[in-house]
Amino acid sequence: MDLRCYKLLILGGAVRLYFSRTPLAGLISNRVEFATPLNSYKRMQEGVYLLQHGIDPYGGDLVHETPLLLRAMSTIFTSYPEFLPLLYILLDLSTAALLHLMSSNFVQQKLQQQRSELKNYAKDTGELQYTEDDKYDIAELVLIAYLFNPLTVMNCIGLTSTVFSNLILALLLYSLMKRQLLFCLVLLSFETVRSLYPAVLIAPLLLIFARRSICAGVSIFTLFVACCMAMAGANFLVMNSWNFLDGTLGFIFHFRDLQPNIGLFWYFFTEMFEHFRTMFLITFQLNATVLYLVPLAVKLRKEPLLLATVLIALMAVFRAYPSLGDVGFYLSLLPLWRRCWKYMSHGFVVFAFFLITLVMMGALWHLWIYAGSANANFYFGATLAFSTGQIFLITDLLFAHVKHEFCLYNGQKIIINGEEARILLE
Template identity: 25%
Template sequence: MHWLSCRETITLCIVLRVLFALGLDFYLSPPTSYAYSVDNGDKVVEFINNGPGLLSASSPLTLYANLKESLWLYQRGMDPYGSGIGQVGSPLYLAFSFFPTIAESGPSKTQLLSKLFGIFLWTAPDAFSAWFLVRIWKARASTSTKSSSSSITFVLPLIYLLSPYVILSSLARSTSVWENAILLGAIAWACESESEFKTKPELNNSNSKSKSLLFLALRVHLSLDALILLPPLILLLLGSPESRLTEPGPFGLYLRSTILRAALNVLFEFMVYWTALALISTLIVGHWRWMSTTWGTSLSLPSMTPNPGLWWYFFTEMFDHFRPFFLVVFNVHLLMYVAPICIKFQHDPLYALFILVGILATFKSYPTLSDHGLFIAFWGIFPEVYPYLRHPFPTTLVLIHSALLQPLFAHLWLSHGTGNANFYYASTLVGACAGGMAIVDAVWAGLRIALEKHGKGELKLVEGEEREIVTQQ
């Protein structure tokens, strides 16, 4: 069977998404209407945020309305971080003000160009994300796997670009689609980086390591909780992206002093980029207060806006004098997974990074649909673990169940008034259960694949021993 190439697949998906976005826009604001103008492009955003993506497509840090208002204030010489907007993103987003603006009034051709510009601006990062996913797959796959599984380069972009999770976030103009593209770019270049310890010389590129660290620094700058992805990325930069799940063992370096020196050099370069981005942001707005509304937001949860996460309802019911303690508990809870996952999967750092992406999407303070869409798309890079999954079908059903319940219960609660916050929070708990089941299954399969290969003869002796050995593992 002839499969479309990666570029053809991405082009086809982007065309379909642009046509869908234009059709939805024309349906909500017909050209014959006297009110048809550039501002009506926001009707699609309002429709998504008040409909299918209600409370899920955007978070307070990625909300398009906050970005638009902060840009409006910045263009008029006012400080967006002291105007009471709420949670405003990084000052680097203010660079959007330098994009060429199209007149808000004029002939319909100008208005159509403006709409196309907006659609492409929020669809382009998804195209780059799909391209980065394919590059990660190619870096991980062996030569024999590439020749026998060319369909992956067709399926991966298809899964990501046509995922409802990603499409809704893009239509809502959530900045999370940019964050996904930046993170995948960091991982892709880490897989292709040049290192004296790499086992794939054909992937070596002298600039890839710096690009990877710069993109990760930018991703952490936009949202501080992505810092948990730094350790596995460092392991990936020093190690290899190829699949080593069947051969668990110590990290692929020999001298501890060499490991430490190489890791410190990578960490230092990352800190230089991160510090430079912080200084640039400070120069843009002229003060340091932006940190409290960007980095501080993900740590202190100042906004109780309902979202698919687990934090908001818990802290809504929390007594104020207990709040600081449980803020520490919830933040440490995210950090506590990093060391065990990186140690257990030190032989396959890309798989460790994949699991931490799922943990971040499930347990971060302000998750959005695009976070879950990224975790789902990442599964396509690890087809070798599919036969060893323990409960993939129930996990998929629970995920679909949550995806259908969340907009329904949110609509009943906020629009019809026939429900309450408990309805919506119950649906988010179901979504968290689906994320937890997927993470546990990924860990199980990643460990079981090696156990099946190396202990197959021993495990066939007694059925009870097999269960006992797997449990110990």
């Protein structure tokens, strides 16, 4: 990292520190768009208090963080609470730095791949290829996209545990680029035991470490399951009880808290007849995990990092308790695919969706909860539109990647019957 990146990190830290000392921090920590039953600062604070006083935090239905993280945070929560904002800021800056280093490694690997495939590229594709400057430009764009995205800034000052999730995911992506298998498995198992959905990231891991060997793939998957069991055992040692499994993974899968959020679960299951609940619960959870996994893994088998990016984005859309902090994380990965941007055709539509729906969420929440002049349909309409905008973005990125790969090998201008052809995906 050069001096400019360190200056950006300092500036990003200063922005977070400033806003953490304003009333905005308290407001964000109570907003349902950022704080969910899984990542709420108040719920973690309650869990730490109960754990320290020998009370099972999972005896009720309030605490849903893992015992390991509760134990790790107990000292600073009780003895040094004034340093909590500083700790979260340092963790968030570490996430940004890791994403910067990961991006630089990714571009370096892309350059090596291009050198070996250059003879197969069409002649007019220079602007579609990665360059040496991209090692610095793309990495810097990723750094800026994370440090100064309002969603990640507010997620940090709201003291949500999504800050920890983002750090673990950034470490995981960096370890993937550095080909550190064991570290990847430990990180992935820790996050899987915490929030279930990251288990799907085993797919890009297998594509990198077991591309040509089924036996190696089975061994890695078995090792992943063993790591998950070991992580669950470590949590058991903290609590001397298995209650945490129902309070974390069980709570997520059964969706027991219908508190509104930016996701698709809460409104649907509020209106659901109880005798249909199990069927639709399984359907929604399959949609959030394995439904897209196999087709995407087959199509993106040569681009494991793009697969990881898309899976992280789909998790942010379809998981049971999403937050805007999850959205901010995957948005910061988009500059990695800068060479595909030329073929993304819904940029304005997506930007309009994001801007309008984010503004409308706050307004409609106030009208519903405080003014009493609206109802849940209004707020859910805004969150549904926001999810639609995210789907537009994800599909646009996938289509742009397909077009980019096609043009690399076939050229940007294809002449049929003397006329330039248009590339359309149907």
